[in-house]
């Protein structure tokens with residue numbers, strides 16, 4: 001497998017437990033595993049945090065500035081377009097409550113969405129008076145043709161909210177085509193990208209999306225609590241933040257003088273951040289993002305694509321397996337979901353072999369990443385095929 005980096009050396013350095021053969025982690029669609037350098041960074045930071053006198057000025061907001069800069073580099077944005085959050089759901093709520101939609105307007109979603117990209121839209125629709133509508137799937141597939149048709153022809157449609165990659169089937173939608181169609185009609189486009197970024201590369205400067213939400217706990221192999229949202233530059237100052245903290249206003253930059261209460265928002269996406277952030281989680285994330293940038297996001301994309309291809313072609317040897325994931329590489333990312341005739345027993349066998357995976361919507365879900373090897377895939381295949 002040509003990947004652009006030495007996966008065995010990487011594994012020995014960053015995932016020694018996997019190099020030792022303790023377990024094989026194929027479950028990044030649930031929770032990613034944290035590389036050694038990020039574990040070390042987290043431990044060192046938490047040690048300092050426990051003894052506050054050891055902390056220096058650069059251990060506070062500079063760590064968060066560094067996070068925004070790394071994220072911006074990773075997704076082709078500028079740091080001003082990044083709001084740090086604590087979950088993907090936060091970014092989705094931001095879109096649902098801040099985008100200018102109201103009574104008479106329709107926001108289109110799809111069936112098959114993760115609940116985290118449904119409940120905020122339902123709640124915001126109730127609160128703000130717009131209609132949130134989910135387009136039915138065709139079989140297991142997002143009906144992109146109907147969504148595109150509605151965007152082009154239904155004047156009530158003012159927003160579209162979709163996941164880039166489906167958590168249960170691994171289907172990847174064409175966010176470029178949908179975003180372009182939205183842009184042509186002045187329709188807002190909000191994307192939940194947590195299941196895409198990492199196994200896939202993303203260039204926000206090129207994709208016509210308005211708000212894109214991410215969590216770093218899965219495919220960005222970072223601590224829970226590290227998450228972020230991209231808000232397109234031209235949109236930032238048009239949006240009223242739906243929740244207010246005390247750090248999103250320039251008037252509080254000087255902690256020596258906090259009692260003026262000038263509520264003017266910052267002009268960058270930090271206006272959407274709410275209060276103190278879990279700096280230690282971003283310290284861990286920063287170390288992982290540095291690793292990703294060192295390895296090269298497109299090398300990682302190629303590596304994951306090769307593992308997924310190997311998995312899918314291996315599974316194809318058994319005609320009685322029901323593959324949920326599209327076979328077309330352009331329509332999938334890092335998730336392979338397969339329904340076997342005995343899901344519970346197969347899952348148990350994988351678990352007994354310490355192959356970490358998930359069962360979702362009746363299928364075994366395998367989600368390999370940049371540190372996995374062809375041998376990991378073959379071991380899983382040996383138990384399934």
Ligand SMILES: Cc1ncc(COP(=O)(O)O)c(C=O)c1O
Pocket residue numbers: 029030086087088089090114116117163165166167192194195214215227
């Ligand atoms: C598509 C999608 N969105 C969001 C999430 C998680 O959201 P949060 O980071 O708010 O927990 C998941 C997790 O399974 C997911 O698959």
